[in-house]
Amino acid sequence: MYIASKKSRKKIFHTEQCSHVKNIAPQNRLYFYTLQDAQAAGYRSCRTCSAVMWYYRRESAELLSFCFENGLTLHFDRKKAALSVKTPHSLWKIIVNGQENQLFLYHRNMFDKEDPKSPFPLYHSQKFRSPTILGYLEYIVQHDHYRQYNPLEIYHKKLRWDEHHYRKGSKHYKKQQKRFKRQKKRQAIHQVEALLKSLGDSHKK
Numbered sequence: 001m002y003i004a005s006k007k008s009r010k011k012i013f014h015t016e017q018c019s020h021v022k023n024i025a026p027q028n029r030l031y032f033y034t035l036q037d038a039q040a041a042g043y044r045s046c047r048t049c050s051a052v053m054w055y056y057r058r059e060s061a062e063l064l065s066f067c068f069e070n071g072l073t074l075h076f077d078r079k080k081a082a083l084s085v086k087t088p089h090s091l092w093k094i095i096v097n098g099q100e101n102q103l104f105l106y107h108r109n110m111f112d113k114e115d116p117k118s119p120f121p122l123y124h125s126q127k128f129r130s131p132t133i134l135g136y137l138e139y140i141v142q143h144d145h146y147r148q149y150n151p152l153e154i155y156h157k158k159l160r161w162d163e164h165h166y167r168k169g170s171k172h173y174k175k176q177q178k179r180f181k182r183q184k185k186r187q188a189i190h191q192v193e194a195l196l197k198s199l200g201d202s203h204k205k
């Protein structure tokens with residue numbers, strides 16, 4: 001059961017146990033049976049009692065230092081009751097779901113492809129499971145690291161170019177293929193340059 005105030009303009013809902021509920025006069029309480037009902041009515045999650053924030057508080061000290069060391073940013077997405085994770089290379093969402101209140105991870109697609117089954121239309125679910133948020137952040141950093149050394153040919157380009165799936169053999173398709181080829185070549189050159197530079201740097205020491 002979730003509770004919101006009929007009077008509040010902020011439109012935030014709470015769990016029954018939340019300390020904020022006692023501030024809502026009984027006659028002003030609005031009840032929702034499920035999280036989805038509350039979200040569908042346009043209500044957003046409370047930062048105090050949202051399940052994902054419970055995990056966050058439990059780990060907050062470790063999460064802060066890990067994010068600082070790895071250049072990650074965390075943000076509470078009130079609308080979706082999710083923890084958004086931003087890295088220099090990728091976007092992610094962590095949510096709590098299921099009867100056992102497990103954490104689940106979603107990854108922003110390379111292509112602007114809609115997935116009707118996903119709670120986040122432009123994200124797909126990851127099979128990897130961790131009982132902690134920190135476990136997911138470690139996975140995310142490893143994923144980014146892997147991607148940097150094994151780039152998808154169009155990974156670094158803005159999504160605007162990637163979202164088009166042209167018919168094979170068409171004029172646009174050929175143009176796109178040429179563009180990918182040029183990008184691949186440029187990336188290869190950049191990688192060699194970076195490698196040479198890192199070798200040079202380590203030599204100086």
Ligand SMILES: [Zn+2]
Nearest residue numbers: 014018046049
């Ligand atoms: Zn609350």
